[in-house]
Amino acid sequence: MTIYRALAPEELGRIRDRDRSERVTHGYVQHGSEIERREVEWDIPTFDRYGDGPWSVARKAAEWKAIAEQSEAFGALDSERLLGVCVLRHRLRADMVDMAELAVLHVDRAHRGQGIGRRLAIMGIAAAQASGARAIYVSASDAERAVRFHLGLGFCPTATADPTRLAQEPTDIRMVLRFGLDDAACPCKGNLKVR
Template sequence: MTYEIRTDLTDMDLDLVHEWLSTDAYWALGRTREAVGTAAEHSLNVGAFDGEGRQVAYARVVTDHANFAWLCDVYVDRDHRGRGIGRRLVATVAERVDEMGIRRTLLATQDAHEVYAGFGFGPLPDPTMWMVRTPPA
């Protein structure tokens, strides 16, 4: 089966993306449809579509378009996994951020380190420099 990669937000089936993320993605369980839509509107979006035009995968990139990018919400439909679609999404993202001249792209993953390593991702050089803020309960 051949897959087409698209990057236009209007091509993304955000209802389907919401279903994937909110019910099956460990990092986004319970995320609201509104949050998925708002995030997509403020991100670079990448989707894979089958020969009939159905979306089968999604990724997005949060970026300032100059210095920094964060690759997130990478998801491939369970029925289409193992076909290199995730790698194609990441390759498209890498190409786009390289074209922008972005020198630092981050991501977080529990289980796909080998996929991302093939595109130059590696551990933080000095994790002691990084901090995170979460809102008070």
């Protein structure tokens, strides 16, 4: 049985047991507020359990813990195994009091497609709204699965990239979900340009 709950920052070290690997055959490139689908051949490896490189357990757990200590983290657990994690940053930047960030959303490879990521994202979105945010930003992987997932939640590509996230992940797809907009007012409802 999967349990969804808030995680203490120190629990994020449990990502050691998760497999983030993925074979990607379609990805996206962003041009302002438009995205372009393209064929790709990417093999995304799992977390490095022993090193200290950019995708090592040690590095990611430390980065995510630092965010969670200032904001919130949520997890999906089966017994004691961490199946998925969501880390919310209440403020994208200190000067942006109404823009939160869905900073991390990962689900173990064996548990994708079961609604875990969606439920965790909704927990993060609800926490952002409760903190007073009027919108939430995500720098999503350019892999098709991630882009389609965020579009399905109502996120729209934005031409306004956060400079820090853009420098960290220049190929990511930058998206925003604005709270309280009906379908007619949402900037990409019916206007999303996918090349």
